[in-house]
Amino acid sequence: MNHLNNHKTFGLFLALLLFAVSPSQGQTPKQQWQYTVTPQPEKKGVHVQLRLSGETEKSILFKLPVWTPGYYQLMDFAKNVSNFKATDGNGKMLEWKQNANAWTVDHSSNSGVTLDYDVKTDRNFVGGNFIDQDHMFLSPAGIFLHGSTIKQPVTVTINPYTGWTKLASGMDYLKSDTTTYTAPDFDILYDSPILMGKLETLPGFKIKGIPHNFIGYDMGNFDRIRFMGDLKKIIESGIAVIGDIPYKHYTFLSIGAGGGGIEHLNSTAVTFKGSGLETSRGRLKVYNFLAHEYFHHYNVKRIRPIELGPFDYDKENPTELLWVSEGFSVYYEYLMVHRAGLSTPEELIDHLRDNLMAYENKPGHLYQSVTQSSFQTWTYGPSVKKEDADKTISYYDKGPILGLMLDMKIRQETNNKKSLDDVMRTLYKQYYKKLRRGFTSQEFRTVCEQVAGTDLNEFFSYATTTTAPNYIKYFAYAGLDIDVKSTKFEIKRVLKPTPLQQKIYVSIFGASK
CATH class of the missing domain: 3.30.2010 (Zincin-like)
Structure with missing residues (x-):
């Protein structure tokens, strides 16, 4: 994030240069979409103005997404929109009609269109929109209407608010105007939350x-x-x-x-x-959480199931692979903190055992596979209804255990020369860097088997069915003994590990301090 010393109203600004390149780069866009946002803390909302110029149809369709990327739940953003008004370039009021998350504006001239509307921002949540007297957080999917194409360059100007001296976003700002951000398309805009106010x-x-x-x-x-x-x-x-x-x-x-x-x-x-x-416990919890969200810029945003982009913002985008996207990110949050020297082998094992107990000690593991849990998250959501709790599981719990088991299996089959890290690197290079797309479930499995050098049918059955995982077999690869007869699933090191067991244990958990 860039730092700028600015003695104007905003003071210090932060802006991030996006990696994405606009598909219209080098061309003159047929339309110009210019948004202006005015904070209104006293009304618990913001006022939004869109000035659309250039070639337009006689009937223009504007839409607000029904969800925001990264949060796999439908969100009725449209209900927060009020006082919608449309005028042409001469200030003449235009007729419009709304249907769910879409607004259709009738426009007979080529004089441009201006939209004005208010958005209620009262949900203090990283996927929502919130404002008070001291700060504002905007999730752009709930604020900015897009048109018939997502691949449209856009600018966003944030009007100042008294006493608010800092602004941060994932968008790049105009060099000539540090209150105005640019995005090459709406995918990038919706991926760039805005934080403003009395910040540090x-x-x-x-x-x-x-x-x-x-x-x-x-x-x-x-x-x-x-x-x-x-x-x-x-x-x-x-x-x-x-x-x-x-x-x-x-x-x-x-x-x-x-x-x-x-x-x-x-x-x-x-x-x-x-x-x-x-x-120390609280510190590890915070560090794991931040590591998880950071690792997602690889695992989800770039290493991703094919369903997770390009997005359809009008409906759910279900995938069976959130046990990889989210569950493996839980596994890597623990590994990142541990490899940084900030946790002990015992603490790493305890984190994973907590996930294992959360999965195994609930009746849902007898009814729902982790691929079903992933695909059905749009129905059940992160907060499962009480009547469904006994028949569902969380991919956040089973996913990291499968990540550990796959890691140990690959190390076992390759004499500890390959690991889950090699799977992640291969997916990154093959699908993100080379093919520039997501991968299918079969492609993910193929990469895992290529890295392991063996068939992984047994392992993948633990993801696609409710078959009880053979924990004793897989944990033994790392010289670990697990008590599967107890609800506490105690995990201990075997007394006399083989040289390979010792190497695998040290590679994952490190030497005890």
């Missing part, structure tokens, strides 16, 4: 010359130098998995209190309070 910027750092920053609201008291030093180690361990940094700048956007975290191409929106760092 923590001491940033660079990795291979690339700036990494943390900006947030109401973060509390904690050792900022130590925190950012530890965060650098965590990010470095994540980068080491893939061996490539695909962005020009990266930032953590902390919205203060609220809920959750959502990943983006070169940023992540998170809830963060420094008080969580006061105990």
Whole structure:
């Protein structure tokens, strides 16, 4: 995220240079979409104006997404829109009609169209929109209407608000106007949340010359130098998995209190309070959470199931592979923190055992496979209804256990020469870098089997069915003994590990301190 010393109203601004290239680069766009957002804390909302110029149809369709990428639930953003008004370039009122998340505006001239509307912003959540007297967080999918094509360049100007001196977003800003951001298309716009207000910027750092920053609201008291030093180690361990940094700048956007975290191409929106760092257990929880959201810029945003982009913003985008996208990211959050030297082998094992118990000690594991859990998340959501709780599972619980088992299996079959890291690197290079698309379930399995050098039918049956995993067999690859007869699933090292068991254990868990 770039830093700019600005003595105007906004003071310090942060902006991120996006990796994406507009499909219309080098061409003159037929339309110009220019948005202006005016914060209105006193009304618990924002006023939005769109000035559309250039070639237009007589009947123009505008749409608001029904969900936001990274949060796999339908969200009725349209219900928050009010006071919708459309005028032509001469100020004449235009007729319009609304149907669900779409507005159709009748336009008989070529004089341009201006839309004005208000958006209620009262959901303090990383996938929602919120404003109070001290700050504003905008999830663009719930704010900005798109037209008949997503591949349309757009600019967004944020009007100043008294006392708010900082602004942050994933978009690049115009060099001539640091209150105006640009996006090459709506996919990038919707992937670039906006944070503004009385914010604090923590001491940033660079990795291979690339700036990494943390900006947030109401973060509390904690050792900022130590925190950012530890965060650098965590990010470095994540980068080491893939061996490539695909962005020009990266930032953590902390919205203060609220809920959750959502990943983006070169940023992540998170809830963060420094008080969580006061105990060793709390510190690990915070570090794991931030590592998870960071690793998503690889695993989801770039290493992704084929269903997760390009998106259909009008309906659900289900996939059976969230146990990989989310579950493996849980596994890697633990590995990143551990490889950064910030957790012990015992703590790493305890984290994984917690996931295993959460999965095994609920009756849902007898009814729902992890691929079904993934595909049906649009129905059940992150907060499962009480009447469905006993027949569902979470891919956040089973996913990391399958990640561990696959890692140990690959190491076993290759004499510890290959690992799950090789799978992730292959997916990144083959599908993101080379083919520039997501992968299918079969393609994912093929890569895993190629890296392992063997058939993985048994392993994948644990994902696609409710077959009980053979924990004893897989954990033994790393010289671990697991008590499957107890609800606590105690995990201990075997007394006399073989040389291969010892190598696999040390490669994953490291030597005990």
